[in-house]
Amino acid sequence: MKKSFTFLVALAILTIGGYAHAQSVVLDRIKKAGTIRVGVKTDFPPFGFLNPAGQVIGLEPDMAQDVAKRLGVKLELVPVQSSNRIEFLQQGRIDLMIATLGVNDQRRKVLGYIEPFYYAGGTSLLVRKDAGIKRWEDIKGRDICATQGASYNRLTTQKYGPNLVAFPGNTEALNALLTGSCIGFLQDSTLHASMLSMDASKWAAFETPLPVEDFQPWGIAVALDELGTAYGDQMRQIVTEWHRSGYLLSMEKQWALKPSEFLKDMQARAIKAR
Amino acid sequence: METVSELFRTLNTTYGFDLSIFYDSYDADLFTRGMYFTALLSAASVFGSLFLGVIGAYLQFNGGVVARKFVSAYIQVFRNTPPLIQLYFFFFSLGPSLTSATGMSEPILSNVAWAIVSLTLYAGAFNIEVFRSGVEAVPAATIEAADSLGLSKRQTFLQIILPLAFRISLPGLNNNLVNLIKTTTNAYAIAVPELLYGASQVWSDKLNALEMMIVLLIVYTAVIGLFTWMMGCIERNLAVPGWGRA
């Protein structure tokens, strides 16, 4: 009798212990240092860009600030680019990545996406009006500028066969576009929308005639082995709360983004799940 | 070929060592294209800069004051500024300026062309210096002998001085040209699809940076090793008996 009781207690402890979430190395480090390092973009308005004082501002830095506030620590913003953001996260240079990161299966193997996702964008093409591009198929063989490290570069090239000219950063790609080295710029639809609205006169000769393709959600990311820990849990709670409270919707409006169906949808789902 | 790609695929799945360029046709294409463009950039700028080197050396030898000052200024500017910024300047500033000045709608030179121009001008400056010291090493007696035979300065340069100076400058030239081949990787910054660019496309998609880096290092070591060996052969073949270390 006693033996089986001990056995049951042991089993109970093991089971509860198994459900108890793993210790989070990153969370400990953050709490000890009193700072959280978040990787953000600096060339992707309005999600992350520089003001003349050299500070990084935008929707994603604001989100990072909110995370820091909720964790009760200070915020350190680390500029990242599409070509190095994943390595930075893997190496531990940043604790959290909020950098317009699209979700795909290849990346799931190496980093931990926090679900629910916080935004969605699709592949879009900003192209010269006089280039005569009416459908996606028309870009075959044409020179299209892009940014290194974007997940849709390969997909678009395989589907439609353009001559993709990928630059290390958005700035170079845009400069190349403006100076005529290519006829179009392949990027996320949100970037195009914000560019056209922020500076309509500069982009007067350009348009986005093609339907947005390959809608892809964007996710906040932590290191892969933090996904099941207390840190991952806390991040998931934060994002859910953002959707539920409408924080993301208000941010979207504040940064003059076109209201997206995705966010409204996510809010409805978050409220229903309560 | 099938078995080779199968081998690398299993290498990836069992050991996690992902050499996707051997089993994925898209990546293989990117890499092959990269080799082609690196070869193109290297060959074009090697020959271009050799040509510039000869012309610059000739102008320094036989040119008027203006020509000499111009060559000297050119060397100063291109040896003392970073090649990367030279490249940016040509492609992003000078290119569009020239395009708008000539009123054309398409850029006058593509990014590959500008890369070749920039690299040629950069290496040309170094080559002029090397050739100049080669020219100076030709004994004055030889030049006087040519003069006394009634050869014009231009003939002297082309037929007497240049062949000798070229052979003397070969070690220094080898150094410069190896440097040039290494510098072709800078073209990555203006999206020329050379080897580094191709490799980076592969690793940002497949996330196999380590493997691609190793491949790159091996390829460049092999290419430069091959080039140095070729130059060594040329050096031995052209060596003037009794001159220098021969």
Added chain:
Amino acid sequence: MNNQANWRCKVLMRFGLAIVIVLALSEAHATSQESWIDEIAPLWKWMPLLLKGFLVDVGISIAAMLIGTAFGAIIGVGQTLFKGIIRIFCLGLTQFFRNAPWLVLLFFCILLIPHQITVFDWVIPFPPWMKGIIGLALPVMGNVSEVVRGGLISIPSAQWEAADALALNKWQTLRIVILPQALKRMLPPWMNVYAVLIMATPLVSIVGVEDSVTVARSVLSAEGNTALLMPVYGLLLILFYAYCAPIARLARFLEVRYAVK
């Protein structure tokens, strides 16, 4: 005195010419609506940031030079004065780092050096600029090793033999007899290596280190005005020229002064 004044005159003229050329080209490229001075004016407020970026470049180059020289000297001596496996190892290392493109080595370091390593209880952080320094120090190491080798083999073997006759061992010979002579010969090519290094330093901007080119990129992206492309890159060229040309002059001067008769 006359020579000094002459030289100062030349330098000022060259700078004046450079600035005039850059401004003239910017004017040609500026849009017709605004005067080109108005277009370039915003550059002024970015100037401190650009200069700071340039100082980052200089700092990185100096650090990489020091580290590269230290290791390069060791490997150079290993290449020249040792035999067997040490010599082959040092030779291989030298050739490898001399033949690898600088940008590839930089990518290697940035991507593959972890952000921090923990040795016992110490955590050693590796911020990007430090990885940039390491990435640049590697080819410097290879080149300095060659310079050291060249310097050491240029000393006539008679010196070694004479020292041997005086019963000095290898290290004493090196320290008392060989190095003082060799160092003088190594100085100009060593300065040359530094010149090549400072030219290669802007490459760190491609791998994510915040330096002058990164600042230039951010400035251009924030201002969004293509008329600024020429002045910004022109300014960077002038800054680097102002720093490098004197060094090249000094190297050439020393080369002549220490030339072996």
